[in-house]
Structures are given as C-alpha cells and as structure tokens.
Amino acid sequence: MTDIFDQIIDGEIPAYKIYEDDAVLAFLDISQITPGHTLLIPKKHLQDIFEYDEDTAAQVLSKLPVIARAVQNSNPDIIGVNIFSNNGEGAGQVVPHSHFHIVPRYAGDNFSITEFNNAAQYSDEQYQKIANSITSHLQED
Numbered sequence: 001m002t003d004i005f006d007q008i009i010d011g012e013i014p015a016y017k018i019y020e021d022d023a024v025l026a027f028l029d030i031s032q033i034t035p036g037h038t039l040l041i042p043k044k045h046l047q048d049i050f051e052y053d054e055d056t057a058a059q060v061l062s063k064l065p066v067i068a069r070a071v072q073n074s075n076p077d078i079i080g081v082n083i084f085s086n087n088g089e090g091a092g093q094v095v096p097h098s099h100f101h102i103v104p105r106y107a108g109d110n111f112s113i114t115e116f117n118n119a120a121q122y123s124d125e126q127y128q129k130i131a132n133s134i135t136s137h138l139q140e141d
C-alpha cells in the first residue's frame, strides 16, 4: 500500500527535505507544531515500530541523534527537543508509515506532552507482574 510518505520518498509530492540516504529520509513536518518540527522515516514501507527488522532499526535509530542535534543547533532559541512516535491508530498515528517526530522546544511554546505519575496505585506485586508479562513476550522476536 502506498501512503503519502511513500509519495514523498518517490518524489511524487514535494517536501522540505533535510537529510536523505539509501535507508532514511528526514523532512519538515507540514504541521510545524513548533518551528523546525521534523520527521524521520525509513524509506522501507513499515507501518509502525512493530514491523521493524534489526537492520532498519539500526539505520533509522542511528540517524535520530544526528537529526536531533541538527534541529537543536539550527536556532539559538531552541531550549530542548521532544522526540516521539505514534504507533497504531489507538496511539494517535494518522499516517501509516513509521515516523519519528522531532519537535524543538522554545520558551513559552504551548506544546506539551503530559506525563502522569500513577506510582501510588501500584504494589510491588503489580509492578513485577507487568514486568514479567512484557519480558515473557521478548522471545517472540
């Protein structure tokens, strides 16, 4: 299935490209949550993080700090960078082609990723049960 990012990779629709090699492409996100908001994607069509093979993971993730540093250094007003990836419609993924958002932060911008601390609701047993459940699924790789 071809998606809008495949079309950008193939040059069928334009994008403000930042970096490109055989395996990855970085370009400005059209929505510009903040100025410099960039996407890093694999050229291989992978819908989400769950479809990654080791080689593609290495190719994409090794470039994440490179792009993040470039974004950070591109403007002296940038005070930090949020990196996130939505995987699955339930997690807010809209474009079905894996991508990492690199969002530079500026003093007074209105962007926020809200984190909750639910630690008070967890016993040692509950933590251990969850950890065991996740660990038991590592072998599926």
Ligand code: AMP
Pocket (backbone or CB within 6 Å): 004, 015, 028, 029, 030, 031, 032, 085, 086, 092, 093, 094, 095, 096
């Ligand atoms: P997500 O909600 O994580 O799937 O994010 C998809 C992102 O793709 C959104 O932030 C969109 O603004 C961005 N996007 C969609 N179409 C384009 C496009 N043609 N060029 C650049 N970014 C795009």
